[in-house]
Amino acid sequence: GDHVVLVFVPSCGDCRACKAGRPALCHRAAEVNGSGDLLHGEALLRTPAGERINHHLGVSAFADYAVVARESVVVIDDDVPDTVAAMFGCAVLTGMGAVLNTAAVTAGQSVAVFGLGAVGLSAVMAAALAGASSVIAIDPNTGKHGLALKCGATAVGTPEDAARLIAEATGDGVDTAVEAVGSARVIASCLEHVTRGGAVVSVGLPHPSAELTVPALQFAGAGKRLLGSYMGDAVPGRDIPLYLGYWREGKLPVELLHTDSRPLAEINEGLDALAAGHVVRRLFQA
Known part of the structure; x- marks a missing residue:
């Protein structure tokens, strides 16, 4: 039931980079993000025929439902609109x-x-x-x-x-x-x-x-x-709440990044529009 922001680099907390306070450079996360697995194990996604589907950066959010590692989410306040929250996991953080x-x-x-x-x-x-x-x-x-x-x-x-x-x-x-x-x-x-x-x-x-x-x-x-x-050398658990605080104070107008919202079924056209520079951030809703 928590309202969360997804981040594309989970932090194992135990590697050299994580111990140095640089979780965006997590060694384990780089490995599994490249292989399409999750932080704590192999990919869980399968086609109806049983063929493996890779997890994209541990998030795979272009879907009605997603399985992610706990380390891939940051809990935020319930009153943050989805159109604002969606900006913080990648664009704003980076x-x-x-x-x-x-x-x-x-x-x-x-x-x-x-x-x-x-x-x-x-x-x-x-x-x-x-x-x-x-x-x-x-x-x-x-x-x-x-x-x-x-x-x-x-x-x-x-x-x-x-x-x-x-x-x-x-x-x-x-x-x-x-x-x-x-x-x-x-x-x-x-x-x-x-x-x-x-x-x-x-x-x-x-x-x-x-x-x-x-x-x-x-x-x-x-x-x-x-x-x-x-990922902006970010510490997501620290920086996302900090940046949301700037947004609440009116110092960070992230709403300007939201071009529009479309149904998830239009994902292909939406990515084409992004690649062509016609939109800044188009959000998809299931």
């Missing part, structure tokens, strides 16, 4: 965590976010929440620019505008650039857009075969950092 946990952005710093899907827009909200002096939002889809401004961006533009907007706001580069596209080319571009000592946070998931080639001297010579951020 985007906000990249800014607040991985980059540890503080008031007065400058941030650029490349890619304005739900994760990127959550990063924009987090930068604004942290008190960043400049929040520059970049996406080739100009239809998302107005939404980014509502989320807290101070400037918006296409990739062709990025260098100019960043120069106008900062002079020599932002303190933090968040890559929420999943492109090695964009990661390389972000490194050019951060100031000396700045950090690029890689949040998007490039194709496994993608390779990154950048001038090596940017690191030791300019002190730039390239930081990986999986």
